[in-house]
Amino acid sequence: MFKRRTIAAAAAGLGLLWATSAFAQFADRTIKFTNGVDEAHPVSAGVKRMQEVLNAKTGGKIKINAFWGGAAGGDLPATQALRAGTQEMVCTSTSPLVGIVKELGVFDLPFLFANEKEADAVLDGPAGQYFNKKLEEAGVVNLAYWENGFRNLTNSKHPVAKVEDFDGVKVRVMQNNIFLDTFKTLGTNAVPMAFGEVFTALETKTIDGQENPFVTIETSKFNEVQKYLSVTRHAYTPFLVLYSKKLWDQLNPQEQAALREAAVEGQKAQRAANRALNEKSLASLRAKGMQVNDISAAEQRRMFEKVKPVYDKNVPVIGPEAVNLVLDSLKKARGG
Numbered sequence: 241m242f243k244r245r246t247i248a249a250a251a252a253g254l255g256l257l258w259a260t261s262a263f264a265q266f267a268d269r270t271i272k273f274t275n276g277v278d279e280a281h282p283v284s285a286g287v288k289r290m291q292e293v294l295n296a297k298t299g300g301k302i303k304i305n306a307f308w309g310g311a312a313g314g315d316l317p318a319t320q321a322l323r324a325g326t327q328e329m330v331c332t333s334t335s336p337l338v339g340i341v342k343e344l345g346v347f348d349l350p351f352l353f354a355n356e357k358e359a360d361a362v363l364d365g366p367a368g369q370y371f372n373k374k375l376e377e378a379g380v381v382n383l384a385y386w387e388n389g390f391r392n393l394t395n396s397k398h399p400v401a402k403v404e405d406f407d408g409v410k411v412r413v414m415q416n417n418i419f420l421d422t423f424k425t426l427g428t429n430a431v432p433m434a435f436g437e438v439f440t441a442l443e444t445k446t447i448d449g450q451e452n453p454f455v456t457i458e459t460s461k462f463n464e465v466q467k468y469l470s471v472t473r474h475a476y477t478p479f480l481v482l483y484s485k486k487l488w489d490q491l492n493p494q495e496q497a498a499l500r501e502a503a504v505e506g507q508k509a510q511r512a513a514n515r516a517l518n519e520k521s522l523a524s525l526r527a528k529g530m531q532v533n534d535i536s537a538a539e540q541r542r543m544f545e546k547v548k549p550v551y552d553k554n555v556p557v558i559g560p561e562a563v564n565l566v567l568d569s570l571k572k573a574r575g576g
């Protein structure tokens with residue numbers, strides 16, 4: 241009996257030794273990860289998957305500590321914290337980052353992508369790599385492109401179903417000049433504002449409307465303070481999963497590989513969850529009392545015609561290199 245126990249203890253000891261040495265290249269790390277969306281948003285499915293992969297790859301040594309709903313501040317200040325090396329990770333829309341990487345503005349051009357397949361083809365191909373390089377030069381490493389989704393307008397004033405209906409509606413836009421231009425050109429009174437202030441501004445009627453994907457509208461409960469939803473699908477602004485370059489450079493290659501792999505696995509889970517939820521969110525917003533206005537293809541074309549000057553004005557600001565790269569990828573994706 242005694243002998244058996246000794247053997248068992250010795251075996252357990254060996255196991256422990258093996259486990260320790262198997263993950264010896266990983267330091268114990270807790271990574272701060274922030275974002276603006278609620279925990280109910282599929283970004284959390286992505287983070288959950290990331291953590292599973294990290295557990296398997298690092299024996300649980302790398303842990304993600306996620307802060308939801310802007311609890312740890314907005315995406316732009318977080319991105320600046322990454323650049324300074326005082327925070328590890330943020331999941332952010334590209335749009336508030338155009339002051340850091342102007343080329344990202346291409347994703348703000350209205351009606352650029354028609355569907356998720358086109359977005360994936362651009363983001364997961366050479367164009368995506370191009371933006372990753374620009375981001376890295378600016379002090380942040382993009383581990384993967386996740387999905388926010390196609391953006392749609394909501395407001396509390398009146399139904400918006402055609403171009404003329406935008407007139408005079410006070411709409412919050414992201415802190416981004418192309419969005420500001422687009423919504424001014426459509427006739428709204430556009431106001432740039434950080435995401436964290438939107439719910440209260442809608443509630444107090446400081447603004448009439450905002451624009452975001454169905455899933456974000458529902459998980460951020462905007463339906464509680466918004467009556468009308470217009471299926472405009474006017475932009476697809478990707479989520480970036482960023483890591484501080486300063487802190488990234490302090491990781492060893494195994495740690496970097498584990499994090500990259502986790503973010504890419506997370507991407508699959510996050511996109512799948514987001515896409516599965518998109519139509520459900522629309523149905524649920526309807527069930528919760530929102531009045532939904534579909535935008536006909538003809539009306540969407542009229543909107544596109546109206547915002548064409550936004551392209552003329554902003555393509556030189558974004559830079560033709562980035563724009564052409566994305567347009568070429570799109571052409572390929574469309575089989576042209």
Ligand code: TK8
Nearest residue numbers: 275276277332333414435
């Ligand atoms: C969430 C934001 C948000 C974005 C916005 O952190 O600001 O409207 O669409 O979803 O990235």
